[in-house]
Amino acid sequence: MTTTLKVENLNYRRNLKRILADVSLSLTGNKIVGLLGENGAGKTTLMRLIAGVAKNAKGIISVNDKTDLATRKSLISYSNPLGGMATNKRISEVKDFYQQVYPDFDEQKYNQMITFLKLDESQRLSALSKGTREKLVISLTLARQASVYLLDEPFSGIDSMSRKKIINSIIQWKPADSLMVISDHYVSEIAPILDEIVVVKDNTIVVHKAADTIREESGQSIEDYYESLYGEADSND
Amino acid sequence: MEFDDKVPIYYQIKTVIYDQIIAGQLAPGDKLPAIRQLAVSLTVNVNTVQRALREMIDEGVVISQRGRGNFVTSNAEIVEQLKQELIDRYLKQLYDQLHRLNISDEQIVNEVTAYIERQGDLNDDNTES
Numbered sequence: 001m002t003t004t005l006k007v008e009n010l011n012y013r014r015n016l017k018r019i020l021a022d023v024s025l026s027l028t029g030n031k032i033v034g035l036l037g038e039n040g041a042g043k044t045t046l047m048r049l050i051a052g053v054a055k056n057a058k059g060i061i062s063v064n065d066k067t068d069l070a071t072r073k074s075l076i077s078y079s080n081p082l083g084g085m086a087t088n089k090r091i092s093e094v095k096d097f098y099q100q101v102y103p104d105f106d107e108q109k110y111n112q113m114i115t116f117l118k119l120d121e122s123q124r125l126s127a128l129s130k131g132t133r134e135k136l137v138i139s140l141t142l143a144r145q146a147s148v149y150l151l152d153e154p155f156s157g158i159d160s161m162s163r164k165k166i167i168n169s170i171i172q173w174k175p176a177d178s179l180m181v182i183s184d185h186y187v188s189e190i191a192p193i194l195d196e197i198v199v200v201k202d203n204t205i206v207v208h209k210a211a212d213t214i215r216e217e218s219g220q221s222i223e224d225y226y227e228s229l230y231g232e233a234d235s236n237d
Numbered sequence: 238m239e240f241d242d243k244v245p246i247y248y249q250i251k252t253v254i255y256d257q258i259i260a261g262q263l264a265p266g267d268k269l270p271a272i273r274q275l276a277v278s279l280t281v282n283v284n285t286v287q288r289a290l291r292e293m294i295d296e297g298v299v300i301s302q303r304g305r306g307n308f309v310t311s312n313a314e315i316v317e318q319l320k321q322e323l324i325d326r327y328l329k330q331l332y333d334q335l336h337r338l339n340i341s342d343e344q345i346v347n348e349v350t351a352y353i354e355r356q357g358d359l360n361d362d363n364t365e366s
Contacts, residue, residue, distance in 0.1 A: 030283075030284065164280070168277060171273070171276050171280065172273070172277050174283075176273075191242050192240050192246055192282075192285075193282045195282055195285070212246060212247055212285070212288075215243060215244060215245045216245050219243055221242035222242055
């Protein structure tokens with residue numbers, strides 16, 4: 001069986017500051033994995049490196065056993081927070097752009113999602129609330145037919161109604177054979193949909209476990225377990 | 238639905254479906270919703286639903302028919318057994334807790350009987366008003 005996503009001895013520094021140290025991770029199958037850690041722990045950097053948006057790390061990253069950047073990028077759909085888009089663009093124009101750039105963009109699926117999430121395609125990016133913007137990001141990210149989906153903090157600063165809608169879209173439209181990694185620093189809201197959790201702390205991965213195994217072994221909620229990792233020793237992160 | 242995050246989710250899914258079977262909301266021979274549909278309605282992961290289903294199939298309560306879906310067993314005996322197990326589990330909880338407080342078996346029986354009578358009165362009151 002090929003490993004869907006594999007990271008081996010990844011080391012990354014920026015401005016002489018160590019961001020990631022000896023990160024190794026192996027994810028297989030069609031799981032939903034929670035990438036957890038405090039703000040600044042290195043979650044976003046790890047995702048950007050995996051997606052190929054950030055470069056120059058030491059170590060190996062492979063998707064379906066392929067390591068070269070172009071192949072990797074074609075297999076990964078990463079929730080880019082629309083950073084490069086001009087704010088006067090309409091939703092429909094952003095979609096057109098995605099459709100041109102990504103040959104695996106499934107317009108029919110995209111249309112189902114924006115109908116479900118009640119997005120108005122004529123709206124400009126500058127007029128979108130944080131929740132609506134995130135709904136658009138999720139629709140664009142999931143509309144691609146990829147092997148790996150990376151969602152970077154899709155729930156931060158979003159009201160609970162939008163959150164539920166987004167979680168429902170994920171369950172409904174995540175392709176059955178794909179792997180999904182969702183990063184968050186607040187776990188309780190997504191805990192029921194996670195197969196596994198990966199915790200980044202002090203620049204490296206300290207835990208990689210199945211969610212139901214944690215519940216079974218410790219009798220703790222995922223949130224309590226996650227917080228207990230920070231309990232005793234003071235982290236300097 | 239709201240889950241208790243301290244208890245494995247697959248186990249709670251199983252409990253929800255078994256409760257529906259015992260309460261008759263899912264009748265013997267009924268088809269279960271498709272896996273993804275169950276996942277969406279319970280707001281859980283497809284894999285977790287699959288694990289719950291596997292266990293229910295292993296326990297003989299759910300029958301999987303290739304290409305057709307998953308069905309509640311039409312074996313009434315199995316459903317009856319499931320019901321008995323659930324009753325035993327709740328009674329054991331109650332009994333163990335009262336027993337630990339040194340309440341005699343006789344008193345437990347009396348208290349339960351009296352409690353049921355009071356509940357009955359309450360229900361009557363509610364229907365009258």
